[in-house]
Amino acid sequence: MKTDWKPLMQRVSSEMIKSIVVSLWFVFLTFPLMVMKIRPLDQTIEWRWMNLVYVGVGAFFLSFVWRYLMARKERGSEKDEGDSWQKRIGMKIRSDKRISVSGLIGVGIFVLIFPFLFSSYQTSIMITALMYVMLGLGLNIVVGLAGLLDLGYVAFYAVGAYFYALMNHHFGIGFWAALPFAGGLAAVFGILLGFPVLRLKGDYLAIVTLGFGEIIRLILENWNELSYGPSGIAGISRPGFFGFEFTLQQHTVYLFYIMVALVALTTIVVSRLRNSRIGRAWIALREDEVACQAMGIDKTRTKLTAFALGATWAGFVGCIFAAKTTFINPASFTFMESAMILSIVVLGGMGSIVGVMVGALVLILLPEYLRAFSEYRMLAFGASMVIIMVFRPQGIISGIRQRYEFRKQPQQEVSP
Amino acid sequence: MTAPQPVLDVRGLIMDFGGLRALDNINIQVNSGEIVALIGPNGAGKTTFFNCITGLYEPTMGDMIIHTPGKAPVRLNRLKPNVVTENGLARTFQNIRLFQKMTVLENVMVARHCRTKSGIAGAIFRGRKTRREEQEMVEHSYRLLEKVGLDSYVNELAQELPYGAQRRLEIARALATEPILLLLDEPAAGMNPKETHELDQLITRIKEEEGVSILLIEHDMKLVMSISDRIYVLDYGQMIAQGTPREVSENRNVIKAYLGEAFDA
Ligand SMILES: Nc1ncnc2c1ncn2[C@@H]1O[C@H](COP(=O)(O)OP(=O)(O)OP(=O)(O)O)[C@@H](O)[C@H]1O
Ligand SMILES: [Mg+2]
Numbered sequence: 001m002k003t004d005w006k007p008l009m010q011r012v013s014s015e016m017i018k019s020i021v022v023s024l025w026f027v028f029l030t031f032p033l034m035v036m037k038i039r040p041l042d043q044t045i046e047w048r049w050m051n052l053v054y055v056g057v058g059a060f061f062l063s064f065v066w067r068y069l070m071a072r073k074e075r076g077s078e079k080d081e082g083d084s085w086q087k088r089i090g091m092k093i094r095s096d097k098r099i100s101v102s103g104l105i106g107v108g109i110f111v112l113i114f115p116f117l118f119s120s121y122q123t124s125i126m127i128t129a130l131m132y133v134m135l136g137l138g139l140n141i142v143v144g145l146a147g148l149l150d151l152g153y154v155a156f157y158a159v160g161a162y163f164y165a166l167m168n169h170h171f172g173i174g175f176w177a178a179l180p181f182a183g184g185l186a187a188v189f190g191i192l193l194g195f196p197v198l199r200l201k202g203d204y205l206a207i208v209t210l211g212f213g214e215i216i217r218l219i220l221e222n223w224n225e226l227s228y229g230p231s232g233i234a235g236i237s238r239p240g241f242f243g244f245e246f247t248l249q250q251h252t253v254y255l256f257y258i259m260v261a262l263v264a265l266t267t268i269v270v271s272r273l274r275n276s277r278i279g280r281a282w283i284a285l286r287e288d289e290v291a292c293q294a295m296g297i298d299k300t301r302t303k304l305t306a307f308a309l310g311a312t313w314a315g316f317v318g319c320i321f322a323a324k325t326t327f328i329n330p331a332s333f334t335f336m337e338s339a340m341i342l343s344i345v346v347l348g349g350m351g352s353i354v355g356v357m358v359g360a361l362v363l364i365l366l367p368e369y370l371r372a373f374s375e376y377r378m379l380a381f382g383a384s385m386v387i388i389m390v391f392r393p394q395g396i397i398s399g400i401r402q403r404y405e406f407r408k409q410p411q412q413e414v415s416p
Numbered sequence: 417m418t419a420p421q422p423v424l425d426v427r428g429l430i431m432d433f434g435g436l437r438a439l440d441n442i443n444i445q446v447n448s449g450e451i452v453a454l455i456g457p458n459g460a461g462k463t464t465f466f467n468c469i470t471g472l473y474e475p476t477m478g479d480m481i482i483h484t485p486g487k488a489p490v491r492l493n494r495l496k497p498n499v500v501t502e503n504g505l506a507r508t509f510q511n512i513r514l515f516q517k518m519t520v521l522e523n524v525m526v527a528r529h530c531r532t533k534s535g536i537a538g539a540i541f542r543g544r545k546t547r548r549e550e551q552e553m554v555e556h557s558y559r560l561l562e563k564v565g566l567d568s569y570v571n572e573l574a575q576e577l578p579y580g581a582q583r584r585l586e587i588a589r590a591l592a593t594e595p596i597l598l599l600l601d602e603p604a605a606g607m608n609p610k611e612t613h614e615l616d617q618l619i620t621r622i623k624e625e626e627g628v629s630i631l632l633i634e635h636d637m638k639l640v641m642s643i644s645d646r647i648y649v650l651d652y653g654q655m656i657a658q659g660t661p662r663e664v665s666e667n668r669n670v671i672k673a674y675l676g677e678a679f680d681a
Contacts, residue, residue: 269540276539276546277532277553280518284526287515294470294509296501296530296593305536 015067023060030055073391111260115253123256127324129364130259131317136344136356137266138313143342144351145274146306147286149206151338152193152213156186156311158220158333160318165233165328166226175239175323179316186315187308189216194307198300201289213338220330232329236322255324262320266313271353273309282306283351347388349395358396420447422483423597423629424469424505429478431461431468431653438464440653442478444631446597448485451623451630453640455664456650457673462633463510465650466599470507471497484596502530506595508586510602510633516575520566520585523574524557527592560588563625564618580611584618591626598622600632604639612636616643641665649673 034051038044115123135157142150160182167173167181193212197205220227227233238251239258246254273279281302284292293299322328340363348359366384388396424446431439438461446452454462467473469480469492480492482503490503506527515523532553538546561567564584569577574585583603590598600619604612616639623630634640640647640661647664649657651673657664664670 272542273536273539277529277534277550278536278539280522280526281529283518283522284515287517288513290472290497291509291513291515292526293497294472294501294507294513295527295589296498297526298496298498309536 015064015071019060019063019067022063023056023058026059027052027056069391115256120249120252123252125365125368127252127256127259129361130256130263131320131324132341132344132360132364133263133357134259134266134313134317135341136348136360137263137270137353138310138317139341140310140345140351140353140356141270141273141282141313142306142310143345144356145279145286146282146303146310148303148306149202149209150307150310151206151210151335151342152216153209153310153314153341154333154335154337155193155213155216156189156314157318157321157337158216158330159186159189159311160315161322161328161332162220162227162233162318163315164319164322165236168236168322169233172237174237175319179319182319183312183315186311186318189315190307190309190311191304193311194304198303210335210338213333213335217330217333220333227330230329230331232327232331233322234327236326236328238326239323255320259320262316267353267357274351274353278302278305343385347385347395349397352395352397355395355397362396420450421485422446423448423450424631425479425481425483425489426469427479429465429468429480430476431464431473432476438653439468439475442650442653442655444648444655446629446631448629449623449627450645451619451632451643453632453634453644453647454650455634455637455640455647456656459652460650461653462650463601466507466601466633469500470505470599471495471500482597498530501593501595504594504596505599506590506593506597507599508583508590508601508603510605512579512582512586514574514582514585514589516573518574519571520561520574520577521554521557521570523585524560524589524592525553527589528553528556531592531594557588557592560591561585563591563622564588565614580607583607584615587618587622591622591628595628598628598630600630600634602633602635604634604636612639615639619643 031052034055035048037046037048039046114126118126135153139150139153142148142153163182163185164173164175164178167178168175193209197208200208221230223229238246239255241254274283281292281297282305284295284297285299285302285306289299292302321332325332344359344363345356346359347363348357349355422445424444426442426444429439429442429444430437442461442465444452444454444465454465456462464473468475468478471492474494478493481489482492482505483489484504492500492503492505495503515526518526532549534546534549538549558567558570561570564587566577566581566585566588569581574582577585583606587598587600587603590600603619604615607615619630619632620643622628632640632644644661646659647657647661648655649664649667649670651669656669656673657667659667
């Protein structure tokens with residue numbers, strides 16, 4: 001035991017020295033900003049030496065904590081612990097029906113009374129968050145399950161939104177009639193994108209899909225006869241309910257419930273797909289394309305179904321988006337949108353349904369509730385993303401996907 | 417004596433990579449119920465041969481035909497890898513290519529893909545037919561895992577298996593496609609003598625119980641000599657010898673190829 005102490009002390013002191021260097025460097029960098037303050041009136045410089053101390057101590061402290069966490073991460077102890085910890089909880093929830101059922105009922109009740117607990121404004125934010133949950137679950141099929149990095153996902157969102165907007169504008173077609181076709185049309189576009197990129201992988205695929213997203217946006221922006229260009233389409237009908245007249249507030253509540261139902265539907269469909277013959281083919285394709293083909297899976301077909309089924313959800317949400325805002329223009333469908341949805345998937349945990357839900361709620365709700373911090377809002381947002389990615393590269397929730405279904409089945413067979 | 421029934425019939429196979437001729441006019445036949453070995457020094461072109469017949473590479477020239485009993489012969493040239501598999505050729509890989517992040521059972525279930533049918537609607541609505549098919553898939557896969565001795569690992573991730581078990585999982589996965597000819601690329605690589613011995617028995621048992629023929633690439637001479645009915649020897653893309661284990665082990669060209677110039681001098 002004695003021998004263990006010496007190297008530890010040595011490491012700590014060497015880490016301290018490094019942190020001191022970092023803090024000195026920060027002090028130097030921020031010196032003109034934090035310490036010197038020019039008073040334009042009397043043309044003097046105020047020296048705020050206390051700030052120098054704050055920056056120095058703060059940087060030293062943060063750097064030291066950072067180093068400590070990184071060291072732990074490198075030793076792998078944290079990751080393993082975290083994973084097995086998560087695994088244990090996941091298994092407990094799965095094995096104990098009471099926990100999962102009561103949890104589900106709790107969440108269900110909370111969701112159902114949500115619009116009555118919170119203001120219309122909060123409900124509206126929640127609707128947006130739920131829309132992103134759906135988008136995330138859709139993109140999760142393409143990126144998380146099939147492993148195809150798609151940076152142009154927003155294109156399908158735009159297709160759904162414009163489809164409903166135009167149908168409503170020209171033919172007065174209602175939301176419910178348009179919804180399934182918006183999904184269908186998006187699926188067709190998914191296949192259209194899928195064909196040319198069948199042979200592409202990784203970065204190349206990412207670049208082409210990014211281009212595809214931009215092309216759709218540019219078409220919408222410039223093809224005035226079709227899309228009314230940058231000025232967009234206004235006066236889109238909200239979802240109807242057997243001809244009832246709703247107030248604006250009632251509309252929000254109604255849309256909230258629509259979203260809850262659709263998210264529930266999406267969850268069921270995606271989780272069934274994931275555990276199906278097709279879902280396994282997607283995952284196999286992601287894991288090893290060559291082996292996947294050699295095991296008799298048609299690569300072309302599998303990729304196209306992934307693109308099509310992923311796009312379908314974006315089409316649905318696009319339709320809802322148009323109905324929610326009653327006004328759309330191409331500015332809503334920029335690359336930032338794709339990046340946001342992708343962040344939800346990656347941050348939440350690729351391939352994990354609960355992960356994507358958490359990711360969407362965090363990424364959409366966090367910036368809203370950080371508004372109090374005004375200009376630091378996006379900074380805090382970015383920082384939290386960096387921190388999560390550094391310490392949990394697999395996403396907030398992970399590993400659950402693999403252990404879901406087959407835990408019991410074979411055991412049932414061997415021990416009847 | 418009647419001619420034995422060929423399962424795989426490859427004639428005049430040539431494979432060029434740019435200027436390099438990796439396979440030069442190769443003829444290989446595997447008959448029904450046989451275990452045939454393909455051996456040769458490193459870089460001889462053995463894996464390239466597998467890649468050609470399984471559709472991963474498109475050979476420069478030659479004919480590759482598979483004869484399924486009771487069906488018309490199928491020419492394998494220019495078929496996609498998955499179609500080759502559907503026609504009864506399944507393989508393992510020299511550098512293990514499992515679906516690492518899937519469970520052991522799922523790995524085998526994936527290979528049932530080409531023998532099952534349920535589609536998107538089936539997956540979403542999960543009707544009786546889909547559930548029955550799924551159940552069949554689980555049972556079939558489980559039985560294969562039992563056969564290769566991995567039934568205690570069903571829910572482990574493939575990446576968590578020890579090396580020898582990963583190789584056996586690859587075999588189970590290949591078998592799940594219901595092949596008539598099983599192609600094994602160095603199945604004993606990285607195994608200890610005990611594991612190799614078990615593999616020897618496993619291969620023989622698979623041949624008998626599953627009714628498949630086997631074409632095997634292997635460097636472990638003891639294994640090759642003990643289980644093969646016939647052996648082909650490749651060197652620098654040329655077929656330098658073929659015959660029974662005995663004939664091959666006494667062949668001067670083979671000894672030279674294996675022991676190199678030192679023996680020559
Ligand atoms: N895709 C390729 N492109 C270019 N050359 C290749 C390719 N695949 C294989 N080769 C070459 O073909 C030759 C035969 O390689 P192959 O992998 O078939 O050897 P092998 O007999 O399987 O050897 P080992 O026992 O080491 O596995 C080698 O010279 C290799 O470099
Ligand atoms: Mg090889």
